Amino acid sequence: MKFGGTSMAGTERIRRVARIVQRQQAAGHEVAVVVSAMAGETDRLVNFCREANPLYDPAEYDVVVASGEQVTSGLLAMHLQALGCKARSWLGWQVPIKTDDAHAKARIEDIDAEAMLASMASGEIAVIPGFQGVAPTGRVTTLGRGGSDTSAVAVAAAVKADRCDIYTDVDGVYTTDPRIVAKARKLKNVTYEEMLELASVGSKVLQTRSVSLAMKEGVRVQVLSSFIDDDAPAADTIPGTMIVSDEELEGLDMERQLITGIAADKNEAKITLTRISDRPGAVAAIFGPLAAANINVDMIIQNIAKDKGETDVTFTVPISDLARTQALLEERKDTIGYYRMLSNSKVAKISVVGVGMRSHAGVASTMFRALADRGINIQAITTSEIKVSVLIDEDETELAVRVLHTAYEMDGE
Numbered sequence: 001m002k003f004g005g006t007s008m009a010g011t012e013r014i015r016r017v018a019r020i021v022q023r024q025q026a027a028g029h030e031v032a033v034v035v036s037a038m039a040g041e042t043d044r045l046v047n048f049c050r051e052a053n054p055l056y057d058p059a060e061y062d063v064v065v066a067s068g069e070q071v072t073s074g075l076l077a078m079h080l081q082a083l084g085c086k087a088r089s090w091l092g093w094q095v096p097i098k099t100d101d102a103h104a105k106a107r108i109e110d111i112d113a114e115a116m117l118a119s120m121a122s123g124e125i126a127v128i129p130g131f132q133g134v135a136p137t138g139r140v141t142t143l144g145r146g147g148s149d150t151s152a153v154a155v156a157a158a159v160k161a162d163r164c165d166i167y168t169d170v171d172g173v174y175t176t177d178p179r180i181v182a183k184a185r186k187l188k189n190v191t192y193e194e195m196l197e198l199a200s201v202g203s204k205v206l207q208t209r210s211v212s213l214a215m216k217e218g219v220r221v222q223v224l225s226s227f228i229d230d231d232a233p234a235a236d237t238i239p240g241t242m243i244v245s246d247e248e249l250e251g252l253d254m255e256r257q258l259i260t261g262i263a264a265d266k267n268e269a270k271i272t273l274t275r276i277s278d279r280p281g282a283v284a285a286i287f288g289p290l291a292a293a294n295i296n297v298d299m300i301i302q303n304i305a306k307d308k309g310e311t312d313v314t315f316t317v318p319i320s321d322l323a324r325t326q327a328l329l330e331e332r333k334d335t336i337g338y339y340r341m342l343s344n345s346k347v348a349k350i351s352v353v354g355v356g357m358r359s360h361a362g363v364a365s366t367m368f369r370a371l372a373d374r375g376i377n378i379q380a381i382t383t384s385e386i387k388v389s390v391l392i393d394e395d396e397t398e399l400a401v402r403v404l405h406t407a408y409e410m411d412g413e
Protein backbone atom coordinates (compact mmCIF):
# COMPACT_ATOMS: atom_id res chain seq x y z
CA MET A 1 0.00 0.00 0.00
CA LYS A 2 1.27 3.47 -0.80
CA PHE A 3 -0.12 6.75 0.48
CA GLY A 4 0.65 10.11 -1.14
CA GLY A 5 1.28 13.49 0.42
CA THR A 6 -2.31 14.70 0.65
CA SER A 7 -3.29 11.43 2.35
CA MET A 8 -0.55 11.97 4.94
CA ALA A 9 -1.07 15.70 5.57
CA GLY A 10 -1.83 15.94 9.27
CA THR A 11 -2.93 13.87 12.23
CA GLU A 12 -6.53 13.25 11.16
CA ARG A 13 -5.50 12.07 7.72
CA ILE A 14 -2.76 9.80 8.98
CA ARG A 15 -5.28 8.31 11.41
CA ARG A 16 -7.59 7.54 8.49
CA VAL A 17 -4.68 5.97 6.62
CA ALA A 18 -3.94 3.82 9.67
CA ARG A 19 -7.54 2.57 9.64
CA ILE A 20 -7.33 1.70 5.94
CA VAL A 21 -4.11 -0.22 6.57
CA GLN A 22 -5.59 -1.97 9.60
CA ARG A 23 -8.57 -3.08 7.47
CA GLN A 24 -6.29 -4.67 4.88
CA GLN A 25 -4.45 -6.54 7.58
CA ALA A 26 -7.76 -7.64 9.07
CA ALA A 27 -8.76 -8.95 5.62
CA GLY A 28 -5.86 -11.40 5.94
CA HIS A 29 -3.06 -9.59 4.12
CA GLU A 30 0.53 -9.12 5.18
CA VAL A 31 1.09 -5.44 4.58
CA ALA A 32 4.00 -3.18 3.69
CA VAL A 33 3.13 0.51 3.50
CA VAL A 34 5.14 3.16 1.66
CA VAL A 35 4.44 6.77 2.56
CA SER A 36 5.13 10.21 1.10
CA ALA A 37 5.97 13.32 3.05
CA MET A 38 3.07 15.55 4.06
CA ALA A 39 1.75 17.53 1.08
CA GLY A 40 3.89 20.62 0.49
CA GLU A 41 6.65 19.47 2.82
CA THR A 42 9.15 18.44 0.14
CA ASP A 43 8.65 21.76 -1.67
CA ARG A 44 9.30 23.55 1.59
CA LEU A 45 12.51 21.58 2.17
CA VAL A 46 13.70 22.11 -1.41
CA ASN A 47 13.26 25.84 -0.88
CA PHE A 48 15.48 25.81 2.17
CA CYS A 49 18.18 24.17 0.03
CA ARG A 50 17.84 26.79 -2.69
CA GLU A 51 18.04 29.56 -0.11
CA ALA A 52 21.14 28.01 1.42
CA ASN A 53 22.94 27.84 -1.89
CA PRO A 54 21.46 27.93 -5.40
CA LEU A 55 24.21 25.53 -6.47
CA TYR A 56 23.65 23.22 -3.53
CA ASP A 57 25.45 19.92 -3.06
CA PRO A 58 22.96 17.22 -4.17
CA ALA A 59 24.18 14.86 -1.43
CA GLU A 60 23.24 17.40 1.24
CA TYR A 61 19.97 18.16 -0.60
CA ASP A 62 19.13 14.47 -0.15
CA VAL A 63 19.85 14.68 3.57
CA VAL A 64 17.39 17.55 3.85
CA VAL A 65 14.55 16.43 1.57
CA ALA A 66 14.54 12.77 2.71
CA SER A 67 13.45 13.98 6.14
CA GLY A 68 9.83 14.58 5.12
CA GLU A 69 9.16 10.89 4.64
CA GLN A 70 11.04 9.97 7.79
CA VAL A 71 8.51 12.00 9.77
CA THR A 72 5.40 10.47 8.17
CA SER A 73 6.69 6.88 8.39
CA GLY A 74 7.28 7.22 12.12
CA LEU A 75 3.92 8.89 12.63
CA LEU A 76 2.01 6.22 10.71
CA ALA A 77 3.71 3.48 12.73
CA MET A 78 2.58 5.28 15.90
CA HIS A 79 -1.00 5.62 14.65
CA LEU A 80 -1.08 1.92 13.77
CA GLN A 81 0.23 1.05 17.22
CA ALA A 82 -2.48 3.24 18.72
CA LEU A 83 -5.05 1.08 16.89
CA GLY A 84 -3.48 -1.99 18.45
CA CYS A 85 -1.55 -3.15 15.40
CA LYS A 86 2.07 -4.24 15.48
CA ALA A 87 3.99 -1.85 13.25
CA ARG A 88 7.45 -0.39 12.76
CA SER A 89 9.21 1.97 10.38
CA TRP A 90 12.02 0.85 8.08
CA LEU A 91 14.14 3.74 6.83
CA GLY A 92 15.79 3.41 3.41
CA TRP A 93 19.16 2.40 4.87
CA GLN A 94 17.53 -0.02 7.30
CA VAL A 95 15.61 -2.14 4.76
CA PRO A 96 18.02 -1.54 2.90
CA ILE A 97 16.83 0.05 -0.35
CA LYS A 98 20.12 0.17 -2.26
CA THR A 99 20.49 2.82 -4.95
CA ASP A 100 23.28 4.20 -7.10
CA ASP A 101 24.97 7.41 -5.97
CA ALA A 102 23.24 9.81 -8.40
CA HIS A 103 22.08 12.11 -5.61
CA ALA A 104 18.68 13.78 -6.05
CA LYS A 105 17.83 11.37 -8.87
CA ALA A 106 19.09 8.02 -7.66
CA ARG A 107 17.94 4.72 -9.14
CA ILE A 108 17.08 1.71 -7.04
CA GLU A 109 19.51 -1.14 -7.67
CA ASP A 110 18.42 -3.74 -5.17
CA ILE A 111 16.17 -4.20 -2.17
CA ASP A 112 17.22 -6.74 0.39
CA ALA A 113 13.82 -7.39 1.96
CA GLU A 114 14.71 -10.44 4.02
CA ALA A 115 14.62 -8.89 7.50
CA MET A 116 11.52 -6.90 6.67
CA LEU A 117 9.73 -9.97 5.32
CA ALA A 118 10.52 -11.88 8.50
CA SER A 119 9.05 -9.05 10.55
CA MET A 120 5.95 -8.94 8.33
CA ALA A 121 5.50 -12.68 8.64
CA SER A 122 5.38 -12.23 12.41
CA GLY A 123 2.40 -9.89 11.98
CA GLU A 124 4.25 -6.59 12.09
CA ILE A 125 3.19 -3.98 9.53
CA ALA A 126 6.21 -2.52 7.73
CA VAL A 127 6.10 1.25 7.20
CA ILE A 128 8.67 2.50 4.69
CA PRO A 129 9.43 6.13 3.88
CA GLY A 130 9.18 6.52 0.12
CA PHE A 131 11.56 8.55 -2.01
CA GLN A 132 14.72 7.55 -0.10
CA GLY A 133 17.44 4.96 -0.34
CA VAL A 134 21.08 4.44 0.49
CA ALA A 135 24.07 4.80 -1.87
CA PRO A 136 27.03 2.38 -1.93
CA THR A 137 28.87 5.12 -0.01
CA GLY A 138 26.37 4.72 2.83
CA ARG A 139 24.91 8.18 2.26
CA VAL A 140 21.18 8.83 1.98
CA THR A 141 19.81 9.30 -1.55
CA THR A 142 16.46 10.38 -2.98
CA LEU A 143 14.83 9.14 -6.15
CA GLY A 144 13.67 12.37 -7.79
CA ARG A 145 10.41 14.21 -7.20
CA GLY A 146 7.39 11.95 -6.98
CA GLY A 147 9.75 9.08 -6.19
CA SER A 148 7.59 7.46 -3.52
CA ASP A 149 5.57 5.77 -6.23
CA THR A 150 8.74 4.14 -7.47
CA SER A 151 9.65 3.12 -3.92
CA ALA A 152 6.24 1.48 -3.58
CA VAL A 153 6.48 -0.49 -6.80
CA ALA A 154 10.06 -1.55 -6.00
CA VAL A 155 9.04 -2.73 -2.54
CA ALA A 156 6.03 -4.57 -4.04
CA ALA A 157 8.37 -6.34 -6.45
CA ALA A 158 10.87 -7.14 -3.70
CA VAL A 159 8.26 -8.71 -1.41
CA LYS A 160 6.47 -10.32 -4.39
CA ALA A 161 3.22 -8.58 -3.50
CA ASP A 162 -0.10 -9.71 -4.99
CA ARG A 163 -0.90 -6.08 -5.71
CA CYS A 164 0.49 -2.62 -5.20
CA ASP A 165 -2.35 -0.29 -4.17
CA ILE A 166 -1.45 3.35 -4.66
CA TYR A 167 -3.79 5.48 -2.55
CA THR A 168 -4.03 9.07 -3.63
CA ASP A 169 -6.39 12.06 -3.67
CA VAL A 170 -8.19 10.92 -6.83
CA ASP A 171 -10.20 7.70 -7.11
CA GLY A 172 -8.48 6.41 -10.23
CA VAL A 173 -7.00 7.32 -13.58
CA TYR A 174 -9.23 9.51 -15.73
CA THR A 175 -9.42 10.06 -19.48
CA THR A 176 -8.06 13.52 -18.70
CA ASP A 177 -7.80 15.95 -15.78
CA PRO A 178 -11.40 16.27 -14.44
CA ARG A 179 -10.59 19.78 -13.24
CA ILE A 180 -10.17 20.77 -16.89
CA VAL A 181 -12.86 18.58 -18.46
CA ALA A 182 -15.92 17.98 -16.29
CA LYS A 183 -16.95 15.13 -18.60
CA ALA A 184 -13.73 13.17 -18.06
CA ARG A 185 -14.39 9.49 -17.28
CA LYS A 186 -12.67 7.17 -14.83
CA LEU A 187 -10.92 4.26 -16.54
CA LYS A 188 -11.37 0.75 -15.14
CA ASN A 189 -8.16 -0.47 -16.72
CA VAL A 190 -5.19 1.05 -18.43
CA THR A 191 -2.13 -0.72 -19.82
CA TYR A 192 1.40 -0.15 -18.54
CA GLU A 193 2.40 1.40 -21.84
CA GLU A 194 -0.55 3.79 -21.88
CA MET A 195 0.09 4.75 -18.30
CA LEU A 196 3.75 5.25 -19.09
CA GLU A 197 2.91 7.60 -21.91
CA LEU A 198 0.31 9.42 -19.81
CA ALA A 199 2.68 9.73 -16.85
CA SER A 200 5.53 10.95 -19.01
CA VAL A 201 3.35 13.61 -20.60
CA GLY A 202 2.13 15.19 -17.43
CA SER A 203 -0.72 13.12 -16.04
CA LYS A 204 0.56 13.44 -12.48
CA VAL A 205 -1.11 10.39 -11.01
CA LEU A 206 2.07 8.29 -10.91
CA GLN A 207 5.76 8.97 -11.36
CA THR A 208 6.87 7.71 -14.79
CA ARG A 209 9.64 5.57 -13.40
CA SER A 210 7.23 3.73 -11.14
CA VAL A 211 5.20 2.67 -14.16
CA SER A 212 8.17 1.39 -16.17
CA LEU A 213 9.35 -0.49 -13.12
CA ALA A 214 5.89 -2.03 -12.64
CA MET A 215 5.87 -3.07 -16.29
CA LYS A 216 9.35 -4.58 -16.09
CA GLU A 217 8.65 -6.42 -12.85
CA GLY A 218 5.05 -7.34 -13.69
CA VAL A 219 3.71 -5.62 -10.56
CA ARG A 220 -0.07 -5.23 -10.71
CA VAL A 221 -0.86 -1.69 -9.63
CA GLN A 222 -4.18 -0.21 -8.53
CA VAL A 223 -4.72 3.55 -8.22
CA LEU A 224 -7.47 4.36 -5.71
CA SER A 225 -8.62 7.02 -3.27
CA SER A 226 -7.63 7.28 0.36
CA PHE A 227 -10.45 9.74 0.97
CA ILE A 228 -13.07 7.12 1.75
CA ASP A 229 -15.50 6.25 4.51
CA ASP A 230 -15.08 3.23 6.75
CA ASP A 231 -17.85 1.43 4.82
CA ALA A 232 -16.37 2.10 1.35
CA PRO A 233 -15.83 -0.89 -0.98
CA ALA A 234 -12.72 -2.84 -0.02
CA ALA A 235 -9.57 -2.41 -2.08
CA ASP A 236 -9.75 -6.10 -2.99
CA THR A 237 -12.91 -5.43 -5.04
CA ILE A 238 -10.84 -3.06 -7.22
CA PRO A 239 -12.77 0.19 -6.86
CA GLY A 240 -9.95 2.15 -8.54
CA THR A 241 -8.12 1.83 -11.85
CA MET A 242 -5.99 -1.26 -12.50
CA ILE A 243 -2.79 -0.91 -14.47
CA VAL A 244 -2.25 -4.14 -16.31
CA SER A 245 -0.43 -5.76 -19.24
CA ASP A 246 -1.80 -5.73 -22.81
CA GLU A 247 -2.69 -9.41 -22.48
CA GLU A 248 -4.62 -8.94 -19.24
CA LEU A 249 -6.46 -5.98 -20.74
CA GLU A 250 -7.68 -7.98 -23.73
CA GLY A 251 -9.48 -10.35 -21.40
CA LEU A 252 -10.94 -7.46 -19.40
CA ASP A 253 -12.10 -4.88 -21.85
CA MET A 254 -13.01 -5.71 -25.44
CA GLU A 255 -14.92 -2.52 -26.23
CA ARG A 256 -12.26 0.04 -25.62
CA GLN A 257 -12.24 3.52 -27.07
CA LEU A 258 -9.63 4.40 -29.64
CA ILE A 259 -8.00 6.97 -27.35
CA THR A 260 -7.50 6.16 -23.67
CA GLY A 261 -6.35 9.48 -22.32
CA ILE A 262 -5.30 13.05 -23.01
CA ALA A 263 -2.63 14.77 -20.95
CA ALA A 264 -1.17 18.25 -20.74
CA ASP A 265 2.32 19.06 -19.55
CA LYS A 266 3.40 22.61 -18.78
CA ASN A 267 6.76 21.61 -17.36
CA GLU A 268 8.76 21.79 -20.53
CA ALA A 269 10.60 24.68 -22.09
CA LYS A 270 11.47 25.11 -25.74
CA ILE A 271 14.94 26.05 -26.94
CA THR A 272 15.88 26.92 -30.50
CA LEU A 273 19.42 27.22 -31.78
CA THR A 274 19.48 29.06 -35.08
CA ARG A 275 21.74 28.74 -38.10
CA ILE A 276 23.65 25.64 -37.16
CA SER A 277 25.80 24.36 -40.00
CA ASP A 278 24.29 21.33 -41.70
CA ARG A 279 27.12 18.85 -41.20
CA PRO A 280 27.58 15.47 -39.51
CA GLY A 281 28.16 15.88 -35.79
CA ALA A 282 26.32 19.18 -35.39
CA VAL A 283 23.44 17.82 -33.33
CA ALA A 284 25.75 15.44 -31.49
CA ALA A 285 27.67 18.52 -30.32
CA ILE A 286 24.43 19.91 -28.85
CA PHE A 287 22.95 16.87 -27.22
CA GLY A 288 26.14 15.12 -26.05
CA PRO A 289 26.87 17.69 -23.33
CA LEU A 290 23.21 17.73 -22.26
CA ALA A 291 23.21 13.96 -21.87
CA ALA A 292 26.46 14.13 -19.92
CA ALA A 293 24.78 16.63 -17.58
CA ASN A 294 21.82 14.27 -17.11
CA ILE A 295 19.37 16.61 -18.84
CA ASN A 296 16.48 14.80 -20.48
CA VAL A 297 15.63 16.15 -23.90
CA ASP A 298 12.13 15.35 -25.11
CA MET A 299 10.89 16.72 -28.43
CA ILE A 300 13.52 17.45 -31.10
CA ILE A 301 13.02 19.13 -34.44
CA GLN A 302 15.65 19.87 -37.03
CA ASN A 303 14.54 21.95 -39.96
CA ILE A 304 15.54 21.18 -43.50
CA ALA A 305 18.72 23.05 -44.32
CA LYS A 306 18.29 26.37 -46.07
CA ASP A 307 20.39 27.38 -49.07
CA LYS A 308 23.43 28.36 -46.97
CA GLY A 309 23.68 24.85 -45.56
CA GLU A 310 22.33 26.07 -42.24
CA THR A 311 19.52 24.69 -40.12
CA ASP A 312 17.59 25.52 -36.94
CA VAL A 313 17.32 22.94 -34.16
CA THR A 314 14.45 23.14 -31.69
CA PHE A 315 14.02 20.91 -28.66
CA THR A 316 12.40 20.79 -25.24
CA VAL A 317 13.85 20.18 -21.77
CA PRO A 318 12.22 20.22 -18.33
CA ILE A 319 11.78 23.81 -17.13
CA SER A 320 13.79 22.92 -14.04
CA ASP A 321 16.78 22.20 -16.30
CA LEU A 322 16.34 25.25 -18.53
CA ALA A 323 18.91 27.46 -16.80
CA ARG A 324 21.53 24.71 -16.78
CA THR A 325 20.83 23.90 -20.41
CA GLN A 326 21.23 27.53 -21.42
CA ALA A 327 24.48 27.81 -19.50
CA LEU A 328 25.90 24.65 -21.07
CA LEU A 329 24.99 25.74 -24.59
CA GLU A 330 26.21 29.29 -24.03
CA GLU A 331 29.62 27.91 -23.01
CA ARG A 332 29.74 25.83 -26.18
CA LYS A 333 28.50 28.50 -28.55
CA ASP A 334 31.67 28.38 -30.66
CA THR A 335 32.12 24.62 -30.77
CA ILE A 336 28.49 24.04 -31.71
CA GLY A 337 28.51 27.04 -34.02
CA TYR A 338 25.02 28.48 -33.69
CA TYR A 339 23.93 32.06 -34.28
CA ARG A 340 21.29 32.66 -31.57
CA MET A 341 19.70 30.75 -28.72
CA LEU A 342 15.98 31.40 -28.23
CA SER A 343 13.95 29.98 -25.40
CA ASN A 344 10.33 29.92 -24.35
CA SER A 345 8.95 28.34 -21.20
CA LYS A 346 5.35 29.39 -21.91
CA VAL A 347 4.58 26.24 -23.86
CA ALA A 348 2.49 23.17 -23.15
CA LYS A 349 2.70 19.69 -24.54
CA ILE A 350 -0.66 18.06 -25.26
CA SER A 351 -0.69 14.31 -25.85
CA VAL A 352 -3.33 11.83 -26.90
CA VAL A 353 -2.59 8.24 -25.90
CA GLY A 354 -4.14 4.88 -26.67
CA VAL A 355 -3.08 1.37 -27.66
CA GLY A 356 -6.01 1.46 -30.11
CA MET A 357 -3.97 3.75 -32.35
CA ARG A 358 -1.74 0.85 -33.35
CA SER A 359 -4.51 -0.50 -35.56
CA HIS A 360 -6.28 2.72 -36.60
CA ALA A 361 -5.35 5.43 -39.08
CA GLY A 362 -6.26 9.08 -38.76
CA VAL A 363 -5.62 9.70 -35.07
CA ALA A 364 -3.06 12.45 -35.69
CA SER A 365 -5.08 14.16 -38.39
CA THR A 366 -8.15 14.30 -36.11
CA MET A 367 -5.96 16.06 -33.56
CA PHE A 368 -4.48 18.58 -36.00
CA ARG A 369 -7.90 19.36 -37.50
CA ALA A 370 -9.58 19.84 -34.12
CA LEU A 371 -6.84 22.21 -32.96
CA ALA A 372 -6.79 24.09 -36.25
CA ASP A 373 -10.55 24.64 -36.07
CA ARG A 374 -9.98 26.54 -32.82
CA GLY A 375 -7.06 28.49 -34.21
CA ILE A 376 -4.50 26.74 -31.99
CA ASN A 377 -1.03 26.82 -33.52
CA ILE A 378 1.20 23.74 -33.33
CA GLN A 379 4.89 24.48 -32.66
CA ALA A 380 6.27 20.94 -32.60
CA ILE A 381 5.02 17.39 -33.02
CA THR A 382 6.26 14.01 -31.85
CA THR A 383 4.67 10.60 -32.16
CA SER A 384 5.16 7.11 -30.88
CA GLU A 385 3.27 3.94 -31.68
CA ILE A 386 0.57 4.78 -29.12
CA LYS A 387 0.91 8.56 -28.68
CA VAL A 388 0.74 11.83 -30.58
CA SER A 389 2.08 14.96 -28.83
CA VAL A 390 2.00 18.57 -29.91
CA LEU A 391 3.60 21.64 -28.40
CA ILE A 392 1.34 24.71 -28.19
CA ASP A 393 1.12 28.05 -26.43
CA GLU A 394 0.63 27.49 -22.69
CA ASP A 395 -2.39 29.82 -22.57
CA GLU A 396 -4.30 27.46 -24.87
CA THR A 397 -3.79 24.32 -22.77
CA GLU A 398 -7.27 23.98 -21.28
CA LEU A 399 -9.02 24.80 -24.53
CA ALA A 400 -6.95 22.24 -26.42
CA VAL A 401 -7.64 19.46 -23.93
CA ARG A 402 -11.39 20.13 -23.99
CA VAL A 403 -11.56 20.30 -27.76
CA LEU A 404 -9.67 17.01 -28.13
CA HIS A 405 -11.72 15.21 -25.47
CA THR A 406 -14.80 16.01 -27.53
CA ALA A 407 -13.16 15.34 -30.89
CA TYR A 408 -12.29 11.78 -29.88
CA GLU A 409 -15.79 11.25 -28.48
CA MET A 410 -14.50 10.65 -24.96
CA ASP A 411 -16.98 12.88 -23.11
CA GLY A 412 -18.95 11.02 -20.45
CA GLU A 413 -22.33 11.92 -19.00
Ligand code: ASP
Pocket residue numbers: 004005036037042043068130131144145146147148149
Ligand atom coordinates in the same frame (compact mmCIF):
# COMPACT_ATOMS: atom_id res chain seq x y z
N1 ASP B 1 7.87 13.69 -1.18
C1 ASP B 1 8.49 13.50 -2.46
C2 ASP B 1 8.00 14.56 -3.43
O1 ASP B 1 7.18 15.38 -3.09
C3 ASP B 1 8.27 12.14 -3.00
C4 ASP B 1 6.83 11.74 -3.20
O2 ASP B 1 5.94 12.22 -2.52
O3 ASP B 1 6.58 10.91 -4.07
O4 ASP B 1 8.44 14.60 -4.54
Ligand code: MG
Pocket residue numbers: 004005146149205207
Ligand atom coordinates in the same frame (compact mmCIF):
# COMPACT_ATOMS: atom_id res chain seq x y z
MG1 MG C 1 3.02 11.64 -5.97
